[in-house]
Amino acid sequence: MTNEELKQYISALFPTVTYDETGEFLNILIASTELKPLIKTLRYEDDLKFNFLFCLTCIDWKTNLMMVYHLISKTHKHIVVIKAKIADVVKPEIETVCDIYQTANFHEREVYDLFGVNFKNHPDMRRLLLDESWEGYPLRKNYVDENMITI
Amino acid sequence: MNLLLTISFSSVASGIHNWLVSTIPNELLAKSVEMVIAGICLLLFLVPLCFILGYMERKVAGFMQMRYGPNRVGPYGSLQIVADTVKLVMKEGLTPTGSDKFLFNLAPVIMVVTCMLVLAPIAFAKDFQIWDINIGVLYVSAISSLAVIGILMAGWSSYNKYSLLGAMRSGAQIVSYELSVGLSLISIVILTGSLKMSDIVMSQETGWWIIRGHIPVIISFVIFVIASTAEINRAPFDLAEAEQELTAGFHTEYAGMKFAMFLLAEYINLFIVSAIAATLFLGGWMPFHIGHWQEFNHIMDFVPSSLWFLGKTFFIIFIIMQFRWTFPRLRVDQLLTLEWKYLLPISMVNTILVTVMAIMGWHF
Amino acid sequence: MSLLGEDYTTEEGEFVINIGPQHPSTHGVLHLKVWLDGETIKKVQPHLGYIHRSIEKMSESLSYRNFIYATSRMDYLSAHINNQACALCVEKGLQIEAPPRAQMIRIILAELTRLASHQLWWGCTGLDLGAVSPFFYAFREREAILEIMEETCGARLTQNFCVPGGIMADIHPNFQKRTKDVLKQIKSKFQEYDDVLTGNVIFENRNKNVGFLTAEDAISFGCTGPMARGSGVSCDVRKWFPYDGYDKVQFDEVLGKEGDCFSRYMVRMNEMKQSVSIIEQLIDNIPEGDFQAKTKMVLKLPKGEFYQRVETARGELGVFIVSDGAASPYRIKYRSPNFSNLSALDHVARGYKIGDLVAIMSTIDLIIPDVDR
Numbered sequence: 001m002t003n004e005e006l007k008q009y010i011s012a013l014f015p016t017v018t019y020d021e022t023g024e025f026l027n028i029l030i031a032s033t034e035l036k037p038l039i040k041t042l043r044y045e046d047d048l049k050f051n052f053l054f055c056l057t058c059i060d061w062k063t064n065l066m067m068v069y070h071l072i073s074k075t076h077k078h079i080v081v082i083k084a085k086i087a088d089v090v091k092p093e094i095e096t097v098c099d100i101y102q103t104a105n106f107h108e109r110e111v112y113d114l115f116g117v118n119f120k121n122h123p124d125m126r127r128l129l130l131d132e133s134w135e136g137y138p139l140r141k142n143y144v145d146e147n148m149i150t151i
Numbered sequence: 152m153n154l155l156l157t158i159s160f161s162s163v164a165s166g167i168h169n170w171l172v173s174t175i176p177n178e179l180l181a182k183s184v185e186m187v188i189a190g191i192c193l194l195l196f197l198v199p200l201c202f203i204l205g206y207m208e209r210k211v212a213g214f215m216q217m218r219y220g221p222n223r224v225g226p227y228g229s230l231q232i233v234a235d236t237v238k239l240v241m242k243e244g245l246t247p248t249g250s251d252k253f254l255f256n257l258a259p260v261i262m263v264v265t266c267m268l269v270l271a272p273i274a275f276a277k278d279f280q281i282w283d284i285n286i287g288v289l290y291v292s293a294i295s296s297l298a299v300i301g302i303l304m305a306g307w308s309s310y311n312k313y314s315l316l317g318a319m320r321s322g323a324q325i326v327s328y329e330l331s332v333g334l335s336l337i338s339i340v341i342l343t344g345s346l347k348m349s350d351i352v353m354s355q356e357t358g359w360w361i362i363r364g365h366i367p368v369i370i371s372f373v374i375f376v377i378a379s380t381a382e383i384n385r386a387p388f389d390l391a392e393a394e395q396e397l398t399a400g401f402h403t404e405y406a407g408m409k410f411a412m413f414l415l416a417e418y419i420n421l422f423i424v425s426a427i428a429a430t431l432f433l434g435g436w437m438p439f440h441i442g443h444w445q446e447f448n449h450i451m452d453f454v455p456s457s458l459w460f461l462g463k464t465f466f467i468i469f470i471i472m473q474f475r476w477t478f479p480r481l482r483v484d485q486l487l488t489l490e491w492k493y494l495l496p497i498s499m500v501n502t503i504l505v506t507v508m509a510i511m512g513w514h515f
Numbered sequence: 516m517s518l519l520g521e522d523y524t525t526e527e528g529e530f531v532i533n534i535g536p537q538h539p540s541t542h543g544v545l546h547l548k549v550w551l552d553g554e555t556i557k558k559v560q561p562h563l564g565y566i567h568r569s570i571e572k573m574s575e576s577l578s579y580r581n582f583i584y585a586t587s588r589m590d591y592l593s594a595h596i597n598n599q600a601c602a603l604c605v606e607k608g609l610q611i612e613a614p615p616r617a618q619m620i621r622i623i624l625a626e627l628t629r630l631a632s633h634q635l636w637w638g639c640t641g642l643d644l645g646a647v648s649p650f651f652y653a654f655r656e657r658e659a660i661l662e663i664m665e666e667t668c669g670a671r672l673t674q675n676f677c678v679p680g681g682i683m684a685d686i687h688p689n690f691q692k693r694t695k696d697v698l699k700q701i702k703s704k705f706q707e708y709d710d711v712l713t714g715n716v717i718f719e720n721r722n723k724n725v726g727f728l729t730a731e732d733a734i735s736f737g738c739t740g741p742m743a744r745g746s747g748v749s750c751d752v753r754k755w756f757p758y759d760g761y762d763k764v765q766f767d768e769v770l771g772k773e774g775d776c777f778s779r780y781m782v783r784m785n786e787m788k789q790s791v792s793i794i795e796q797l798i799d800n801i802p803e804g805d806f807q808a809k810t811k812m813v814l815k816l817p818k819g820e821f822y823q824r825v826e827t828a829r830g831e832l833g834v835f836i837v838s839d840g841a842a843s844p845y846r847i848k849y850r851s852p853n854f855s856n857l858s859a860l861d862h863v864a865r866g867y868k869i870g871d872l873v874a875i876m877s878t879i880d881l882i883i884p885d886v887d888r
Contacts, residue, residue: 023821024820024821054850070833110854130564139571
C-alpha cells in the first residue's frame with residue numbers, strides 16, 4: 001500500500017489521527033489512549049499486516065514524552081511510524097503492546113528503565129539494564145547526575 | 152655389556168626381594184618393607200608420569216591446533232608443567248562454607264587412591280608386576296568403578312549446583328559405560344581362559360589378540376577405547392566437568408592441591424586405561440611376535456619388554472588425547488543413548504561372536 | 516530481598532542456577548537465571564546491564580562527527596558496520612552521499628568485517644560445544660583479515676574508519692593485493708571447516724532438532740540476521756533496503772528452512788561464502804576519485820528524524836536520530852540486533868537441556884556489549 005492508501009485506510013477507522021510526512025516514513029500521530037486499538041488493527045488487518053516491530057523507543061520533549069513505534073509489514077513491505085504523546089511526564093503511563101509483538105517485552109522494559117514510562121499490563125515490569133536500586137531515569141532530559149562530565 | 156643386557160626390571164625386583172628375605176628374619180616384616188618400597192616406587196613413578204602426560208597433552212593440543220604448546224619454561228617448555236604444579240601447591244586450598252568439609256576433603260584422596268589401587272596388577276615389564284592376582288581383570292574393573300564414589304562425593308559435598316549436576320551426570324555415565332568396558336574385557340578373558348594378567352600376556356606369545364582375534368577383537372578394542380574414554384570422563388565424554396556448561400562440573404569448588412589431586416587422578420586414569428588396553432589387546436610387554444617365526448621373534452625380543460609396554464600404552468594415550476582435541480562434547484541424553492542403544496548391544500553380540508570363535512578355535 | 520531484587524521461587528523439584536555473569540559460554544557478562552528440572556530448562560531469565568555504558572546518553576552530548584566512534588564499542592565484532600550505519604544516518608540528514616569510491620571501500624570493509632565476525636563465531640561455536648581446535652583454525656583466517664584492517668584503518672577491531680561523507684583516509688596501496696590473498700586462503704579453507712565441524716556426527720547431533728524458532732515467532736520477537744534467516748524469514752537489509760551500493764552487487768540472501776540451531780549454523784557458513792563473492796566482485800573495480808565528500812567543519816542536521824539501518828554480522832542495526840537542529844543529536848536510539856535476538860532466548864531454550872542452551876546461545880551469537888549498549 002502506498003502512503004496515501006494507508007492514510008485513507010487508517011483515517012476511516014481512526015478519525016482522530018493526524019499525519020506527518022516530512023520525514024522518511026509516514027508518521028501517524030495518535031493519542032496514547034488509542035494506541036493499543038490502532039496497533040492491533042495494523043497488526044491483524046489482512047491488508048495492513050504490520051507484523052514486525054523493528055524499533056520501539058521514547059523521546060523526551062521536556063513538556064511531554066513521545067513513544068515511537070516503527071512498524072514494517074514483511075508481507076506488504078510498507079512502513080509506518082506511530083507516535084503517541086504522553087502528556088504526564090511525572091507519572092507517564094501507556095498500554096503495553098507486548099502481547100501483540102513479543103519483542104516489545106524487552107524494548108518496553110528498556111524504556112521503563114531509561115525513561116520511566118510505565119506500561120500497563122506488561123507481564124514483567126522491572127528495570128532491565130540498570131540496577132533495581134537506581135534512582136531516576138537517565139535518558140530524561142532533566143536527569144542530573146553529579147558524576148556526569150559534559151564535553 | 153653382557154651384564155647390562157641381563158639387568159632387567161624383574162631381576163632388580165627379585166634381587167631386592169631376595170635381599171630383604173635374607174636380611175630380615177621375620178617374614179611378615181620383610182613383606183611389609185617390600186610393600187612400602189613398592190608403594191614408594193609407585194609414587195616415584197606416578198608423579199613424573201603425570202608430568203610427562205601433562206606435557207604431552209599440551210604438546211598434542213599444540214600439534215593439533217597449529218601452535219607450539221609450551222615452549223618457554225625449560226628446554227622446549229618441558230618445565231612448564233613443573234611450574235604449574237608449584238603454582239597449584241602454593242595456592243590456598245579453599246573449602247567453601249556450607250560444604251561438607253570431611254567429604255569435601257576426602258573426595259580427592261579417594262580419587263587418587265582408587266586409581267593407584269588399579270595399578271597393582273598391571274605388568275610394566277616381563278615378570279615385573281606389583282601383585283599378579285589371579286582375578287586381575289575382575290579386580291581392575293571392580294576397583295576402577297569406585298572412582299564414581301569420589302566424583303559423587305566431590306559434587307555433593309561442594310554445596311554448588313554446578314558440582315551437583317556434574318556429579319549426577321558422571322554417576323549415570325560411569326555406571327553405564329562400565330558395562331561396555333566389562334563386556335569388551337570379557338571377550339579377551341574368553342579367548343585366554345584366565346583372568347590373570349600374566350596369563351593374558353603370555354597367551355599373546357604367538358601374536359597379539361588384536362591381530363589373532365579377527366574382527367570381533369578389533370570391535371571390542373574399539374568399544375573398549377570409546378567406553379573407557381567415557382569412563383575416565385575425558386572429552387568428548389567430559390560431561391561431568393563440561394567447562395562450557397557447568398564451568399568445571401564436580402571440581403568447580405576445588406583449588407590448589409586438592410584440585411591437583413583430581414588432575415593427578417585424571418592422568419593416572421588415562422594411563423591405566425591405556426595400559427589395560429595395551430595389555431589385553433596389544434600384548435602388554437610382549438614384543439611383536441608372528442606365529443612361530445623363531446628368528447623374527449628373537450630379533451623383536453631384543454627390544455626391552457618395558458619399552459614395548461610403554462610404547463603401546465603411549466600410543467593409545469596419544470589416540471585418546473587426539474579425541475579430546477577433535478570432537479565436540481556429547482549431550483547427556485546422547486551419551487546414554489550411545490551406550491545403551493549402540494555400544495552395549497554391539498558388545499553383547501560381539502561377546503557371542505568371540506565365544507563362538509573361541510570354542511571353534513577359529514582364531515590364529 | 517536480594518541485591519537483584521528478584522524471586523528465586525521454584526516449584527517442586529525445580530532449582531535455579533545462575534549462568535554468568537562470569538561463565539565460559541556466555542561470551543561476556545551475560546547473566547542468565549535458569550530454572551531447571553533436573554537437566555531440563557523450565558525458564559530462562561536474562562539479566563542485562565553488566566556492561567551498560569549508556570552510549571545513547573553519551574551520544575546526546577557528542578557532536579555528529581564524534582558519536583560514531585562510541586558505536587564501535589557496541590557490537591565490537593562488527594565495529595565497521597556500526598560506524599557505517601551512523602555515517603549513513605548522518606549523511607541522510609545532511610542529504611549528501613559518499614563518493615562511489617568511498618562507498619565501495621565501505622562495502623568491502625563491511626564484508627571483511629562480516630567474514631571476520633563469522634569466523635570468530637564459528638570458532639566459538641566449536642568451543643562452546645567442546646571442540647577446541649576449530650577455534651584456532653578460525654583465528655588463522657581471522658588474523659589475516661584483521662591485519663588488512665590494521666594496515667588500512669590503523670586499528671584491528673574498532674576501526675573507526677567511516678566518517679560522515681565517506682571514509683577517513685584512502686586505502687593502503689597493499690589493500691587490494693592482500694585482500695585477494697586472504698580471499699584465496701579463506702576459500703581454500705571452507706572445505707576444512709566443513710570437515711572439522713559441520714560434518715562431525717556429534718556436532719550435527721548437538722545442533723539438529725535443537726532450539727527451534729518458527730518464522731512467526733522470529734518475526735514477533737523482532738529477530739533479524741542469521742537468527743531469523745535460519746527460520747526462513749527474509750530480512751537481509753542489504754536486499755530489502757540497499758545502502759552504499761549493495762544494489763549493484765550480485766549476491767544471494769541465505770535462507771534456512773528448519774529454524775533449529777543447525778540451520779542457523781548453515782546460514783552463517785553460507786553467508787561467509789556470499790561475503791567472499793561480494794568482495795571478489797568489488798575488489799578489482801574500486802572506482803577512482805575522492806574518498807570523502809566535502810562537509811562542513813561542524814555538522815548540523817536539520818530538524819527532523821532520521822532512521823538508517825544496516826545489516827551487521829548479527830542482524831539489523833537501526834540508528835534513529837532525532838535532531839533539533841543543534842550540533843549534537845537530541846535523541847539517538849540504536850536498535851541493536853542482539854537485544855531483540857536475546858529476547859527470544861527464553862522462548863527458544865525452554866524444554867531443552869543445559870547442554871542445548873549452550874548450543875542455542877552460540878548460534879544466536881550474542882555480543883553482550885551490543886545488548887547492553
